[in-house]
Amino acid sequence: MSNEIDWNEALKPAPSEQVSLAGTTIDEAHKVTFVSLTQTPQGYIVANVESETLEGDTLWLRGKYGSQNGFGSLLHAVENEGEMIEGNSFIFTKVESSKSPKGYAYRWQKVN
Numbered sequence: 001m002s003n004e005i006d007w008n009e010a011l012k013p014a015p016s017e018q019v020s021l022a023g024t025t026i027d028e029a030h031k032v033t034f035v036s037l038t039q040t041p042q043g044y045i046v047a048n049v050e051s052e053t054l055e056g057d058t059l060w061l062r063g064k065y066g067s068q069n070g071f072g073s074l075l076h077a078v079e080n081e082g083e084m085i086e087g088n089s090f091i092f093t094k095v096e097s098s099k100s101p102k103g104y105a106y107r108w109q110k111v112n
Helices: 071-077
Strands: 029-039 045-050 058-063 089-096 104-110
Touching: 058 071, 071 104
Parallel strands: none
Antiparallel strands: 029 045, 029 089, 045 058, 089 104
């Protein structure tokens, strides 16, 4: 048995599970805390989140096809001050929307 540390194993990122907002119920509120935000070299934005009512810890906000998971509403909740997302909590609600082809939209409200 060796006492040497295998740094390739020790530095591997922890497994993560993507949060599925689409699977939530209409008008059901969920508190979500944004632990950290990361921008990839491609410009994608991913958040590490915590929630007592949603499964998963990874939430994509901008990907290959642009904004997703209500990123526009989230920015509106912080008055377009993106740096105000990290470290703060928000109430997420999936709401009915006649403007959306899917029939729903995502709404984010900052917890004071």
